[in-house]
Amino acid sequence: MKMNFKNNKNIDVKQLERLYNDVEWYAYTQDLPTLKLAIEQSLEVITVWDDEELVGLIRVVGDGLTIIYIQDILVLNSYQNQGIATQLMEQVLKKYKNVRQKVLMTEDAPDVRHFYEKNGFQSCDKGSLVAFAKMN
Numbered sequence: 001m002k003m004n005f006k007n008n009k010n011i012d013v014k015q016l017e018r019l020y021n022d023v024e025w026y027a028y029t030q031d032l033p034t035l036k037l038a039i040e041q042s043l044e045v046i047t048v049w050d051d052e053e054l055v056g057l058i059r060v061v062g063d064g065l066t067i068i069y070i071q072d073i074l075v076l077n078s079y080q081n082q083g084i085a086t087q088l089m090e091q092v093l094k095k096y097k098n099v100r101q102k103v104l105m106t107e108d109a110p111d112v113r114h115f116y117e118k119n120g121f122q123s124c125d126k127g128s129l130v131a132f133a134k135m136n
Contacts, residue, residue: 004049015054023074055079058088070104
């Protein structure tokens, strides 16, 4: 199976809806116009395609110089555990290798923790970092 990676912010909203719903990120798909605009206004979006089907994406926000925030990384359930998310992460980390702060926030689950730790991220519950978040 040949996956096609693209730097692409102009994604059909139905494709986005299908991907986000598949991974149960319903908060995003309750307001599709805002999701589409958020994708378009992101610093970087790398998508993965199997022919014409959107199977994954990574979305980065920030200034690209001193900080990047990995906002979304998601892969259709039927395509998970094939290294797609790792390839997406590697592309972002390579492009922004000189950026000092690379930040993300996610749920705490053993497989999720393992994925980010193997990609060089350290949980803020270890070491000298602290994280704060304010959600509406």
